[in-house]
Amino acid sequence: NAGVTQTPKFRVLKTGQSMTLLCAQDMNHEYMYWYRQDPGMGLRLIHYSVGEGTTAKGEVPDGYNVSRLKKQNFLLGLESAAPSQTSVYFCASRNHLDEQYFGPGTRLTVT
Amino acid sequence: GENVEQHPSTLSVQEGDSAVIKCTYSDSASNYFPWYKQELGKRPQLIIDIRSNVGEKKDQRIAVTLNKTAKHFSLHITETQPEDSAVYFCAASLMTSGYSTLTFGKGTMLLVSP
Numbered sequence: 001n002a003g004v005t006q007t008p009k010f011r012v013l014k015t016g017q018s019m020t021l022l023c024a025q026d027m028n029h030e031y032m033y034w035y036r037q038d039p040g041m042g043l044r045l046i047h048y049s050v051g052e053g054t055t056a057k058g059e060v061p062d063g064y065n066v067s068r069l070k071k072q073n074f075l076l077g078l079e080s081a082a083p084s085q086t087s088v089y090f091c092a093s094r095n096h097l098d099e100q101y102f103g104p105g106t107r108l109t110v111t
Numbered sequence: 112g113e114n115v116e117q118h119p120s121t122l123s124v125q126e127g128d129s130a131v132i133k134c135t136y137s138d139s140a141s142n143y144f145p146w147y148k149q150e151l152g153k154r155p156q157l158i159i160d161i162r163s164n165v166g167e168k169k170d171q172r173i174a175v176t177l178n179k180t181a182k183h184f185s186l187h188i189t190e191t192q193p194e195d196s197a198v199y200f201c202a203a204s205l206m207t208s209g210y211s212t213l214t215f216g217k218g219t220m221l222l223v224s225p
Contacts, residue, residue, distance in 0.1 A: 033212070040217060042200060042216055042218050043155065043200065050209035098204070100157065101157070102156070
């Protein structure tokens with residue numbers, strides 16, 4: 001039981017490049033979330049999903065897209081990376097008791 | 112939407128002392144209040160949570176209290192140890208459906224000195 005996993009762990013992009021971050025969970029959770037964490041800003045919600053095939057916008061959705069084609073996977077895409085998207089990205093899934101479990105994070109640098 | 116304020120931003124204590132971190136929330140309807148601990152370079156981990164029908168909850172050296180009238184909740188760590196050093200985040204939410212989301216405070220860096 002791996003819990004929540006994320007790939008890649010680290011990535012450096014040039015401005016304008018695109019990439020996809022993958023989140024996977026093996027706990028059969030319906031709800032999944034993407035957050036970004038910046039120094040002094042806490043965790044801010046980018047997008048989330050309440051089930052396979054659904055997505056919804058969070059607090060800071062601009063510049064990101066998501067997809068939930070399979071229940072266990074939640075993808076976060078950056079179509080045209082900007083330096084302001086330099087951050088640590090965390091995925092999380094939530095169980096029926098409202099408890100959220102986080103992945104190990106992806107550190108993204110955009111130059 | 113919900114707004115969560117967390118204080119202090121940094122807290123230094125001596126090993127064995129108690130530490131208290133406080134959060135206030137804006138939406139009186141919020142009913143779920145978790146606390147997360149994040150060690151340096153690691154993922155946030157849920158350490159304790161409380162729901163609005165409970166005033167206090169304890170788990171060994173940690174406890175959380177909730178004052179719904181004042182809209183604030185606090186994390187109490189007793190007999191602190193160096194391994195308690197981390198950033199702690201509070202959060203609040205009105206958990207009514209799958210569309211419910213957590214709003215996090217900005218975090219408190221706790222440093223426990225031996």
